[in-house]
Amino acid sequence: MLTRRMIVALAACAILSSSTAFAGGPNAGTKSDPIIRVSNGSGGPIAAFINPDPAKIAAIPVPVTPQGIEKAGGKIVNSGQHVDFKVKKGANTVAAGVDPLTAPAVAVNAQSGEYKYLYTSLVQLLPYQ
Numbered sequence: 001m002l003t004r005r006m007i008v009a010l011a012a013c014a015i016l017s018s019s020t021a022f023a024g025g026p027n028a029g030t031k032s033d034p035i036i037r038v039s040n041g042s043g044g045p046i047a048a049f050i051n052p053d054p055a056k057i058a059a060i061p062v063p064v065t066p067q068g069i070e071k072a073g074g075k076i077v078n079s080g081q082h083v084d085f086k087v088k089k090g091a092n093t094v095a096a097g098v099d100p101l102t103a104p105a106v107a108v109n110a111q112s113g114e115y116k117y118l119y120t121s122l123v124q125l126l127p128y129q
Contacts, residue, residue, distance in 0.1 A: 032112075033086045033088060033089070034086075034087055034110035034111060034113060034114070034115065035084050035085065035086055035113070035114045035115070036050060036084070036085045036087055036092065036094055036108060036115045036116075036117070037082050037083070037084050037085075037114060037115070037116045037117070038082060038083055038085070038094060038096050038118075038119065038125075039077070039081070039116065039117070039119070039128075040077040040078060040079050040081055040082065040096075040119050041079075041080075041118050041119060041120050041121065042079060042098070042119055042120060042121040043121055044079055044098065045076055045077065045078050045079065045098075046076075046096050046097055046098055046103075046119050047074045047075070047076060047077075047097065047098075047100045047103065048074055048075050048076075048077050048083055048085075048094070048095070048096040048119075049072070049074040049075075049094070049096070049100070049103070050073075050085045050087055050092055051073075051087075051092055051093050052072075052073065052074070052095045052100075052103075052105070053072070053073060056071070056072040057072050057074075057100045057101060058101070059072065060072050060100060064100070072100065074100065077096070077119075087108075087110050088110075089110060089111055089112070090109065090110065091107065091108075092107075092108045092109075092110050093105050093106070093107055093108070094106045094108055094115075094117050095125070096117070096119040096125050097123065097125075098123075103125075104119075104123060104124060105125070106127075115127070116128050116129065
């Protein structure tokens, strides 16, 4: 039989558990990771990398395939398209180009928000708004 004390204790537990469940969820109070966007303004597909590993890039088999790029940690970006990378705060390197071995690279100190870079047909990686 439920006593008055048990009913009050159960009611208090129910009230407390529902208030903590609605207090913002599992990500409450956390800021999202910065995003680095690489856009392709050239006439053909490019490979984009964040913090490229030279050993993995050198190991990409020839002829270069999308699977080889992805295995090395990169993404293919078709002409006129973009790709977003979620990165950790702090120092990051963005590299993008037709040839992963010679792709231009830019250092980015990502803190929050979105950082946009455009690969041009002049083989440059430029920041843009």
